Amino acid sequence: xxxxxxxxxxxIKFGPNACMHAKLMAQPSRIKPTKILEAAFTPxxxxxxGQIVEVKLGATKGEGGTRRKSIVIGGxxxxxxxxxxxPSPHPPVVSCDVFDMKIPLPKAIKMHIESVxxxxxxxxxRCVDKFGAEMITLQLxxxxxxxxxxxxxxxxxxxxxVLQAVDVPLAVGGCGNPVKDLAVFKEVSAVAxxxxxxxxxxxxxxxxxxxxxxxxxxxxxxLALSGMDMNEARELNRTLYSILPREQIVxxxxxxxxxxxxEFTYTLMARIRLAALMGDYELQHPMSSGATNAxxxxxxxxxxxxxWEPRKLRGPLWETVTALTSLMAxxxxxxxxxxxAVRTVKDVIQRLMEKRVKKPEKTTDWISIxx
Amino acid sequence: xxRRMRRNGKREIPSPLDLYKLLPRTNCKECGERNCIAFAxxxxxxxxxxxxxxxxxxxxxxxxxxxxxxxxxPPVKEVxxxxxxxxxxxxxxxxxHRHELAxxxxxxxxxxxxxxxxxxxxxxxxxxxxDCTYTYLDQELKLDLIAVRSTSNDRARFKRAVEKVAENTVxxxxxxxxxxxxxxxxxxxxxxxxxxxxxxxxxxxxDIAELALMYKCPLAVSAPNDLNLLRSITQTLIEYGVEDxxxxxxxxxxDGFLDTVNNFTTLRWMACREGDELLGFPxxxxxxxxxxxxxxxxxxxxxxxxxxxxxxxxRYADLLIMHxxxxxxxxxxxxxxxNLYSDPRKPTGxxxxxxxxGEPDENSPVMFTTNFTLTYFTVSADIQSSDISNRCYLxxxxxxxxxxxxxxxxxxxxxxxxxxxxxxRAIKESGVEEKVKHRTLIIPGMAANLRYKIxxxxxxxxxxxxxxxAEIPDFIREHWYKERKS
Numbered sequence: 001x002x003x004x005x006x007x008x009x010x011x012i013k014f015g016p017n018a019c020m021h022a023k024l025m026a027q028p029s030r031i032k033p034t035k036i037l038e039a040a041f042t043p044x045x046x047x048x049x050g051q052i053v054e055v056k057l058g059a060t061k062g063e064g065g066t067r068r069k070s071i072v073i074g075g076x077x078x079x080x081x082x083x084x085x086x087p088s089p090h091p092p093v094v095s096c097d098v099f100d101m102k103i104p105l106p107k108a109i110k111m112h113i114e115s116v117x118x119x120x121x122x123x124x125x126r127c128v129d130k131f132g133a134e135m136i137t138l139q140l141x142x143x144x145x146x147x148x149x150x151x152x153x154x155x156x157x158x159x160x161x162v163l164q165a166v167d168v169p170l171a172v173g174g175c176g177n178p179v180k181d182l183a184v185f186k187e188v189s190a191v192a193x194x195x196x197x198x199x200x201x202x203x204x205x206x207x208x209x210x211x212x213x214x215x216x217x218x219x220x221x222x223l224a225l226s227g228m229d230m231n232e233a234r235e236l237n238r239t240l241y242s243i244l245p246r247e248q249i250v251x252x253x254x255x256x257x258x259x260x261x262x263e264f265t266y267t268l269m270a271r272i273r274l275a276a277l278m279g280d281y282e283l284q285h286p287m288s289s290g291a292t293n294a295x296x297x298x299x300x301x302x303x304x305x306x307x308w309e310p311r312k313l314r315g316p317l318w319e320t321v322t323a324l325t326s327l328m329a330x331x332x333x334x335x336x337x338x339x340x341a342v343r344t345v346k347d348v349i350q351r352l353m354e355k356r357v358k359k360p361e362k363t364t365d366w367i368s369i370x371x
Numbered sequence: 372x373x374r375r376m377r378r379n380g381k382r383e384i385p386s387p388l389d390l391y392k393l394l395p396r397t398n399c400k401e402c403g404e405r406n407c408i409a410f411a412x413x414x415x416x417x418x419x420x421x422x423x424x425x426x427x428x429x430x431x432x433x434x435x436x437x438x439x440x441x442x443x444x445p446p447v448k449e450v451x452x453x454x455x456x457x458x459x460x461x462x463x464x465x466x467x468h469r470h471e472l473a474x475x476x477x478x479x480x481x482x483x484x485x486x487x488x489x490x491x492x493x494x495x496x497x498x499x500x501x502d503c504t505y506t507y508l509d510q511e512l513k514l515d516l517i518a519v520r521s522t523s524n525d526r527a528r529f530k531r532a533v534e535k536v537a538e539n540t541v542x543x544x545x546x547x548x549x550x551x552x553x554x555x556x557x558x559x560x561x562x563x564x565x566x567x568x569x570x571x572x573x574x575x576x577x578d579i580a581e582l583a584l585m586y587k588c589p590l591a592v593s594a595p596n597d598l599n600l601l602r603s604i605t606q607t608l609i610e611y612g613v614e615d616x617x618x619x620x621x622x623x624x625x626d627g628f629l630d631t632v633n634n635f636t637t638l639r640w641m642a643c644r645e646g647d648e649l650l651g652f653p654x655x656x657x658x659x660x661x662x663x664x665x666x667x668x669x670x671x672x673x674x675x676x677x678x679x680x681x682x683x684x685x686r687y688a689d690l691l692i693m694h695x696x697x698x699x700x701x702x703x704x705x706x707x708x709x710n711l712y713s714d715p716r717k718p719t720g721x722x723x724x725x726x727x728x729g730e731p732d733e734n735s736p737v738m739f740t741t742n743f744t745l746t747y748f749t750v751s752a753d754i755q756s757s758d759i760s761n762r763c764y765l766x767x768x769x770x771x772x773x774x775x776x777x778x779x780x781x782x783x784x785x786x787x788x789x790x791x792x793x794x795x796r797a798i799k800e801s802g803v804e805e806k807v808k809h810r811t812l813i814i815p816g817m818a819a820n821l822r823y824k825i826x827x828x829x830x831x832x833x834x835x836x837x838x839x840x841a842e843i844p845d846f847i848r849e850h851w852y853k854e855r856k857s
Contacts, residue, residue: 039606040599308698
């Protein structure tokens with residue numbers, strides 16, 4: 001009853017013009033206006049009951065690590081990029097993928113990193129210095145028993161090398177083999193204790209609690225990876241809560257590429273973020289997205305009819321659009337590869353995060369330009 | 372002013388019960404449904420319209436019908452540009468987020484030409500627009516309109532250009548100028564084809580409104596980065612008698628991009644959540660505005676234009692005006708709008724079972740994939756892309772419409788997981804064992820983790836195939852025909 005009253009009140013507050021308009025429309029004979037009828041309005045500032053937790057990635061000397069600065073993601077109280085009067089407290093972060101071995105990559109990416117592909121430290125340095133990466137995701141692909149089966153100690157050494165080469169916060173990725181990943185995460189977590197790494201990833205199909213224990217013991221952050229399913233994501237977070245504080249969990253519900261199911265990714269992220277803001281405790285975590293997956297879509301790398309070429313532009317644009325679409329759904333941490341895509345996405349983030357009062361009207365007169 | 376978010380805010384999608392109360396409730400079945408509540412459920416999902424209930428058309432239900440119509444009316448008005456088969460509908464949207472129902476009319480894309488283009492170039496460009504089509508899954512993606520800009524500001528020139536374009540395309544047009552007499556010159560010959568008039572502004576609105584009324588064409592309203600002015604002009608035009616409006620809050624690709632995204636989002640919010648009828652019209656975005664800055668290299672402008680277009684597709688633009696027509700830049704936007712405007716309520720799976728490609732024999736390869744629509748169409752297109760692979764058996768395993776990678780990662784069959792059990796059963800049920808002599812199954816690279824379990828359960832030998840189905844032809848050449856022979 002109380003709600004109903006309030007709502008009615010709001011109708012009157014919001015829509016005087018709409019009501020007036022309805023009345024006028026009902027009149028049979030119309031008097032044409034001779035000047036503009038003022039119909040100003042104020043959109044409401046929307047407040048949600050829930051808030052995303054803030055997660056700190058990386059640690060400075062003062063914080064127990066060696067990073068130049070740490071990065072905080074999350075903390076949103078409203079939908080991302082919906083209302084500049086109610087902005088997200090922290091900008092989304094762009095992290096570049098670096099692999100610990102030479103892997104097959106599309107030519108469009110390879111041409112930018114060919115000379116460093118066998119030196120992860122140099123590769124990471126290039127991503128930070130040249131491409132503008134704010135973080136590095138070191139993918140320890142070589143630990144896969146089906147690849148080089150690199151032992152945990154050696155993998156941890158690579159992590160140390162990369163930590164020395166760059167001063168941005170670091171994420172460390174496994175190979176997807178649940179047993180080997182855990183063994184490596186244990187070693188890496190111990191060696192990099194205090195660095196507040198983002199351990200990528202802790203999944204339901206591994207010893208989740210074992211991984212969480214390790215992450216907790218050495219003060220890192222878990223990237224909780226689930227399938228594209230809201231309940232699976234909830235369940236995983238619930239499992240992690242028994243060990244990890246919420247401030248040490250970032251969630252990832254898998255990213256499909258533009259053209260290969262991006263709509264599922266987009267809508268799931270949007271649903272998760274809305275549910276979280278509406279108060280769903282188990283989903284109130286910053287979200288991560290692997291926009292690098294864009295390169296799985298054939299249209300990103302395949303040679304096509306001349307009309308759609310060159311692919312060296314089409315491919316990175318594919319990654320850009322995949323990343324931008326996840327950003328619009330509310331992603332806080334996006335993993336990328338191509339330097340042009342990274343630059344565009346960072347540029348868009350910067351422009352959408354600007355803190356300023358509304359600029360005066362500025363006409364963009366595209367009608368009369370001669371291109 | 373602050374609003375606490377509670378459920379869907381002010382304007383909510385009606386429930387079947389809300390509608391049921393207004394229906395005759397006689398369960399007469401004339402609509403083809405079992406009863407009135409079933410019909411109400413269909414109304415809510417936009418699977419039926421109120422005209423399908425004959426009793427409602429009778430006088431005694433007139434009031435109820437009007438109430439229903441009001442409840443079911445989209446908060447964003449649907450506006451039609453053009454006539455006949457290639458007419459384009461924009462707007463007609465109900466929701467902010469596609470999971471709340473579905474987005475209805477995909478963002479239309481208009482490509483520009485100018486009235487100063489030499490004859491040959493103009494025709495070439497019109498043809499390029501027509502030829503920009505791409506087959507994606509089982510759909511033909513294409514561009515929707517041509518926007519004729521008057522850069523000359525000359526009546527005769529504009530008229531000639533508009534006529535020339537109209538003669539050479541079936542696509543609807545957008546006529547772009549702020550000069551009423553130029554627009555009028557363009558409208559005289561093609562007004563019957565219902566082009567969109569772009570645009571009424573705070574300075575010219577009266578003359579333009581007269582044109583829209585005289586020629587009965589939809590009209591765009593432009594008020595760059597000033598939503599109050601936009602709403603005021605809209606109100607004025609409605610009072611003037613113009614009904615089909617399209618709103619342009621301005622697209623600033625540079626310093627004002629934050630405002631642009633903000634304006635689009637606010638407009639759709641006001642329509643869908645606050646029920647503001649003055650702002651409940653389709654929205655125009657103009658990624659073409661990146662070309663105002665001519666200092667950039669053309670490829671950079673195209674890249675920026677495509678990036679901005681993709682953001683505006685996610686942020687409620689119902690019509691985009693673009694300059695780029697290069698395939699590499701257009702394709703991501705075309706696919707993105709297909710993706711986001713696909714109906715999330717539709718099942719994502721195709722019929723499981725055995726598919727036969729070409730004329731395979733007893734030595735032909737046997738492969739499997741999951742029944743996720745996207746996966747299935749992609750894999751089958753790749754198999755058909757080469758003679759070497761277009762002779763095989765493909766088992767489509769029922770993962771309840773989940774793709775290979777996510778299905779293989781799930782341990783149980785309960786929620787679309789893929790298990791060796793299911794594959795064993797699919798082999799048995801398909802009868803493929805009678806069709807081939809060999810016992811070798813090629814599995815998707817993404818499902819490599821199931822390899823040994825499948826071998827144990829079926830007695831078949833497993834060959835782990837590529838992770839991308841695009842490599843299937845090469846894989847079959849290398850690993851099926853070459854290796855197995857040697």
